[in-house]
Amino acid sequence: MITKEKRFRKGNRYKKSQRGRRNWFQHISVILLSCAACIFSCVATVSMAAPENPEIEAMMREKKATEQEVVSDAAPDSASSAAADEAVVKEEESSAPLIVIDPGHGGEDDGCLGDGVFEKDINLQIALLVKTRLEEKGFRVMLPRETDEYLAKEERVELANSYQADAYISIHQNTYEGSDKSVSGIETWYDGTDNTRDNQRLASLIHKETIKSTGANERELWPIADFCVTGKTLMPACLIETGFLSNPEECRKLSDKEYQNQIAEGIAQGIDLYFHPGTMYLTFDDGPSEEYTEQILDVLKEKDVKATFFLIGEYVEKYPQVAKRVADEGHTIGIHCYRHDYGVLYESVESYLEDFWKAYDTVLAITGVKAELFRFPGGSVNAYNKDTCADIVKEMTAQGFIYFDWNASLEDTVKNPDTSQILANAAASTLNRKKVVMLAHDRVENTALCIGDLIDQFPEYEMKPLNTRIEPVRFRLPE
DSSP: OOBOOOOEETTEEOOOOOSSOOOHHHHHHHHHHSOHHHHHHHHHHHHHHTTSOHHHHHHHHHHHHHHHHHHHTSOOOHHHHHHHHHHHHHHHHOOSOEEEEEEOOBTTBOOOEETTEEHHHHHHHHHHHHHHHHHHTTOEEEOSOSSSOOOOHHHHHHHHHHTTOSEEEEEEEEOBOSSOTTOOOEEEEOBTTOTTSOHHHHHHHHHHHHHHHHOOOEEEEESBOOOHHHHSOSSOEEEEEEEETTSHHHHHHHTOHHHHHHHHHHHHHHHHHHHSOEEEEEEEEEEOOSSHHHHHHHHHHHTTOOOEEEEEHHHHHHSHHHHHHHHHTTOEEEEEESSOOHHHHTSOHHHHHHHHHHHHHHHHHHHOOOOOEEOOTTOSSOTTOTTTHHHHHHHHHHTTOEEOOOSEEOOTTSSOOOHHHHHHHHHHHHTTOSEEEEEEETTOHHHHHHHHHHHHTOTTEEEEOOOTTSOOOOOOOOO
């Protein structure tokens, strides 16, 4: 594929150029000699052609039409038809997701070129490796082409749609038309205008995992793809450009089998995480606050995410409308305490229970929620409750309540971190666990400011609220 470096200067963006090799002078002459109807037809073809070559497409359509006329006069191959029907039946019988891995270009359409290396060949080599890895993970995989043959982008899309594939990934290479040969890295494209398909999450995972597996330069994740293969497919789709053939060093890496395996591993892992995500339980302590809880609720509503709020009774009394909104919008409500005073709270089992029931009654009166979950201020084991934690746990459990600690944290109340540090803390603390209970605080301004980015940076997780059926994450109680 052919692109220009994306930079923003004086309000103008250098846009992605058309893919494939073009002879612009010849193209212009054709347009000038064409009638008005042909001109409009050609413009429409070019606008949808990326990342293919429109001239080659026109030539191949004419060639294919001629071939079809010849074939139509011949008797059908009954053996081939039976084999095809059998293959369709096998596809329909399987419940495993069907993934289309599309190696861009092929046949007469070479794609871009670097040091004698054709894009079409690299695309196919990587696609075949991805196919192997996905099949090892239990997926069904379809490649529109498995040899060096030409297939129009419309045919690729029609194939995926007809088989009702579950995801479509188009593999391409990049090139930079300027003089700077050092431009390198991976970028991924998806149609961000279509809210009916989960394109962003698929693209984000493949982009993220391929960067991780290769160590390549991370370029943009573009939501403005207007390609046929990303816009006309009926399933979630994206297009990944795994490197620049115009960069001699990267071109050599892209031709290397070991590096291709790294790319394939990243793409396959991204797809696997898309279909088999982990679960993250986003939890907020110490609220509600007058301002920041509302901001967080706005983002959660926009992103259709449900979370868990462990509330403080005195703040529920102070900001009852905010507490009601938490309940009304379907989030789980748990009890944190009535007053966040460690010394009084953990003085004895009796002092803890007195504070708890005061908070419980306050939450019930204002929100109507009979809370079943709770979280100890400071966690179930902390410097203030060493002598009482085991007895408190025993008593609370006997009364039917369930407590949750956490196994990941924003650390947003430690040393007043900025938003970038909060996001880094969250990423570092998950440790690739399949089940994450994330600690956050909705009385922290920077947490409210970055909550959207926090959700976006974890496409490998499905966000859910806590409930009584989940096995709790807990610290180890002292012996």
